[in-house]
Amino acid sequence: MRVASSISFMDCTSPTGRRPSRAGAPAPRGASPFRLAGAIEGAMRFSQAFIPTVKEVPKDAVDASHILLLRGGYIRMIGSGIYEMLPLGQRVLKKISSIIRDEMDASGAQEVLMPAILPASYFQETGRWDVYGDVLMRLKDRRGGDYHLGPTHEEIITDMIRREVKSYRQLPQLLYQVQMKYRDEPRPRAGLLRCREFLMKDCYSFDVDIDAARNSYEKMRETYVRIFDRLGLGYRVVEADSGSIGGDTSAEFQVLAQSGEDAIVACTRCDYAANVEIAESKQDETGDVDHSKTPERELVETPGAKTIEQVVAFFQKRDADFSAKRTIKSLMVAYGDEQAPSFAMALVRGDHELNEIKLARALGVDEVRLASDEEVGRLLRCKTGYVGPILQEAATFDGKVFADPAVAALADAVCGAAKTQYHYEHVALGRDFEAEVTPLRQVAAGDLCVKCGGALESYRGIEGGHIFILGTHYSSKMNATYLDEKGESVPIVMGCYGIGVSRLMAAAIEQHHDDDGIRWPMPIAPFQAVVLALGNDDEVQKEAEQIYERLRAAGVEVLFDDREERPGVKFKDADLIGIPIRVTLGKRSLDQGRAEVKLRDQKEPELFPIGDIVAQVTRVITEAGS
RNA sequence: CGGGGCGUAGCGCAGUUUGGUAGCGCGCACGGUUCGGGACCGUGAGGUCGGAGGUUCAAAUCCUCUCGCCCCGACCA
Missing domain, CATH: 3.30.930.10 (Bira Bifunctional Protein; Domain 2)
Known part of the structure; x- marks a missing residue:
């Protein structure tokens, strides 16, 4: 066990693990006038803290924040979507x-x-x-x-x-x-x-x-x-x-x-x-689409071409330049009473995605859902994958048809023929079919800003x-x-x-982590600094403890890694837990009268005279603001 | 709710196909050696194999039911 420092009276527990006597505690907890902005109460000895870190990745965690919170001893799950907050959390x-x-x-x-x-x-x-x-x-x-x-x-x-x-x-x-x-x-x-x-x-x-x-x-x-x-x-x-x-x-x-x-x-x-x-x-250009030169509509047998990708591959066999931008994606949606739903058709360009919320607004309802295969079959007499706005005779669908402006801008497009295994070539809105034109598609990168036209x-x-x-x-x-x-x-x-x-x-954490662990922004880190005492040299222990006590007296939230662990373990845990400032003292640096300060965000540590450590740490914290 | 996967020691996993003494790594305890990036040697503790029922001389293993957890989708302040 470590030797108790003469100024350890503010500790939650003394180094021997016993509570300090009342008489030895002149300063009431939480009363430090020196506390730095943003700090909450508390400094802690790692040896006595409840910080159960784990080396192995928990099997049920996939996301970085989930893995690191579990590994760092911040949280534990007790049921699906129900978590305990451990002291760090x-x-x-x-x-x-x-x-x-x-x-x-x-x-x-x-x-x-x-x-x-x-x-x-x-x-x-x-x-x-x-x-x-x-x-x-x-x-x-x-x-x-x-x-x-x-x-x-x-x-x-x-x-x-x-x-x-x-x-x-x-x-x-x-x-x-x-x-x-x-x-x-x-x-x-x-x-x-x-x-x-x-x-x-x-x-x-x-x-x-x-x-x-x-x-x-x-x-x-x-x-x-x-x-x-x-x-x-x-x-x-x-x-x-x-x-x-x-x-x-x-x-x-x-x-x-x-x-x-x-x-x-x-x-x-x-x-x-x-x-x-x-x-x-920004609206796609829709005015004056010239389809006077568009060839006559043609029914093409397209076996197995159910997705836009497959349709494109099919037409590329004749025209290498053909792309999804020349196709129309037709989607049947259901809305209203789920017992007796109404149906509508939405048309977007093949390379675009339908935005269901926009369609719902156009229909004046809260939500829409994609029609089932069975519903499509009943309404159009064709399988999904061949849906299109130009209906075959047997079709019973008579709902509204909406088209995105990008569809209206196509003068010569390919769309489903509403007949299984067939597509139409050379179709144009206004000539071959009618639809209400309204923005329906999901905006994507590269589109132009509605406000200023920027990308x-x-x-x-x-x-x-x-x-x-x-x-x-x-x-x-x-x-x-x-x-x-x-x-x-x-x-x-x-x-x-x-x-x-x-x-x-x-x-x-999703935003601030690396392969070694969490990299907390200073204002929300569980501790602002961690002091590592390396090795079991008595002098090192004593000096590290002094640094710890001085930091806490200066109002720094500091964790003191006084555990009897090898250096590697302490470094790994410090990185995992993600405390922004690491102060390291080992025999080597002590012999030069120095200790090392390393920020979690930086690769290389810096050496400072031991007497300057508190000033360095408080400077970093102050600069980080909060 | 649809699709897929997984429940075996505190954690991560093998063992299940082909039924027959429940194993490995980490962690934990004790002893020793080590000590600047998750050390090493030795000893040891620790398991109703998610649960219930069934088949069988015998079930972690086969069958039925059930509970829980994860992922994809649907959904979502």
């Missing part, structure tokens, strides 16, 4: 939420805490008890009453507000909470990125009218920008679909990462950025935050009204603003 969560709380408070929002377990009546009031379906974690109490765990809290907070707010004088209000949310996801995956229980900061604004609500929304947008900046994450604010939460205006804060679930496009020239679900690009780039992102103007969607359903100056009853205008706290912890 909890520290990171605390740091992220304290930055969030700091900025939320600064924006004027007030923190509340609502229950996680909710009586069914609130969601029944807005219809979400049914709409949310299987995603709601439902329970019954002993008397058979219906309850559920909160997936989000619009109804509850709207109720809180409607009971108390009666007058315009009581508005605006801006309330938030940091709380566990529960969603029975169809498929939890990727560790903390998609859980059934997750930590979320949710905030709700209540305003007198839409203009005031826009103000709140703008204020939150700015607050979010400050939060994401402070977290040290690379992100884009993108226009987004509002989804099932309702409302019109919304923006997502997307943490950029190759492994992200969401595809987004961003302009290389201006600030336009959007989720591909709703992204638009769009594509990224992948992880949705870390989402802000919405809800309007009166909830307040009108729940009768949350106030009396205005004229004494008239008016529905409150709402907004809601979420940040996935636990998800951000994983997102940060």
